Amino acid sequence: MTESGKHQLFTLTRAVTLLLAVTCGTSVAGLYYAQPLLVTIADHLHVSSSTAAFLVTASQIGYTLGLMFLVPLGDVLDRKRLIVAMMTVAVAAAAGAAASPNFVTLCVLLVLGGITSATAMVVVPMAVGLAAESERGRVTGTVMGGLLFGILLARTVSGAIAEFGGWRLVYVAAAVALAVLALLLVRILPPIAPTASLTYPRLLRSIFTIIGREPVLRGRMALGFLAMCGFALMWTSSTFLLAEEYGYSDGVIGLFGLAGVAGAAGAPVTGRLVDAGHARLSTTLTWSIVLVGWGLLALGMHHLPAFIVGILLFDFGVQAAHITNQNRIYGLHPDERSRLTTAYMVTFFFGGVAGSIIASLAYDAGGWLLVCAIGAGLTTAALAIWATICATTERETKI
Template identity: 40%
Template sequence: MSLGNPVAAESRSALATPTLSSSLVIFLAICCGAVVANLYYAQPIVELIAPSIGLSSANASLIVSLTQFGYAIGLLFLVPLADLLENRRLLVGFTLAAAVCLAGAALSTTPSLFLISSLLIGLTSVAVQILVPLAAHMAPEASRGRVVGNIMSGLLLGILLSRPISSTLAEAFGWRGVFFGAAGLMAFMAVVMGLLLPRRVPTHQASYAQLIGSVFTLARRYAVLRERSLYQGLLFAAFSSFWTIAPIELVRHYGFSQTEVAIFALVGAVGAIAAPIAGRLADAGHGVRGTLAALLLAPLSLIAGSLSGAGWLWMVVTAVALDFAVQLNMVLGQREIYALDPHSRARLNAVYMTSIFVGGALGSLIASPLYEHVGWPLFACMAALPPLAALILFILRPRG
């Protein structure tokens, strides 16, 4: 499919691109964190939600995995619209829809209603993956890695801080209070986005069917996109399975309260420092070394978490190191794929992030039954297998 005249399109795009100030970067990072948190509020409080709605322990991880499957569907079929329709309007619409779905989850009293709401929460929280390409589009080439890294810091902080915030609020107001609070936050963020974000009208011209078809065309065209998507999907499978089970293990076997689980998750947020580091490594041309370090650190961190003798302290080591590795590799991958085709960044990002969250959803899906069957030490060792596979594939990949 023709992408039009690249030179002319680039000229039009440059004229229409607003200046990306430091304050706007901070605002975009906050937006990313606030929206992506919707996917993870349920993770540390699954043990509270499941009995309340009549869901068995073996099926409790469906709460997390269905949200991530919904997000993956939205990434594939909704995010590409950012290359076709005005971006600010999309962002406001999706964020308002997320507010409605979060309120629906808070009001649910049966497993079916809550799980449907979980799927829709994921589907409507894709606004975050429109914000990141928007920032990449607005950033100068020389600083694009740093800008994306800073915004991804906000995204990872949203992922990591959502857990302690959720645990703390659940202890004070119950799990329904968590979802009502998130619904109110999304409604507020939608208003602020509408007031502060610049308009961006894409230059790409196509029907929706052609647009979705071009997503698969891009995946076939670029080997780098396929490779990076696979590596990060495998890492995120381990990341998601760890964070699905770690709160359960801490509550059951170490007697943690929800507040203590919140502190544990807060410590894990230290891994967010990887994002700006990754952006600077990418801008300096050290992407290969950074990727190797991330893919090596992830399985080692999970193996450390399986060790006995130090109790939950090894789990703290795993949380920090795994979060660091996942974030480092994610930003390095984004920097690489955004350079493939400046006019298709939303669709490139859709392929990349869909693969990541399919991996995360699968990791969450098998986490509960696997943990219930084999226990924590063996579960942690088995969770190390996907990132170990990514490391082997990276080492053996064809050069050039």
């Protein structure tokens, strides 16, 4: 079925778009629930805190596997059925995590939960495919905004629920939320015909073919890597700054995530810029804002208002850059959107891994100012890459 045919049968209303955004956020939040609970889980399951920290890594390993091996299936299977199936497994994984009798069982279930967290990256290309062409930027911005809110709010929500009813209740609540969302999607979404007919091995191999064929994709993958690298660098090392320089508790530090949410909330407006044919302006503007954000964050070492404004601008810019990247790659080939998502998001995720590693090393070596200098350097590199892209890869296209 063609995209136009789907539009005639189903209208992607704002309410449905919001539901898909919530689905993305709830799915990916499972990667981060354990972070504020590590000490409590370590005590309850009788392991060391350093051992418990592997739970976060386990979730991330699972997510990478899901991105690489499940998300591409969105091109050859009914995306609705794929999403519901993955969420059903996610419900079982979360419920099992809540009842885990020991650390090994919990670790295995969090790997499984991480794999199914990749549901979010099946939802995004599906939403883009269901949207009218004139609204794809707005829809991408809204759905990706939901995903980022899930990332930023997961720790706060997890800590609050655990404070009220213990760490197991966090996973009970996650299972219930995912089950409710899956039931809503079953009732609301239409069947979505596959866009390609390939065997699974050929499907996976074709991802590399697409990367080699599409210079626009390669450019946006590079920008995505740098965006997520900077994002992880800032949020990981900011914890050290707020604890050591400002003396804030874990609870107060967690509240700074709300500033990130506030900044990211404005980012979907860039989707409207893209819809209006100003993707080039949007990319230039957002990376410039990220650079200004790093400058304010550097001042924030001793001036809290500058730090907060820096977070607002930084998170706005990173999220806006991400939205613009995805909107651009989804315009390449509608029948390859799930594989385009895998190529882009795996690179994006590896940027986050690199940023987390750099954060601890940089902060130990030179403190917050070195972190900000590296962040500004990453942003300058992104602007240089973008200038090259504008002059070559995307010169002939409407960007």
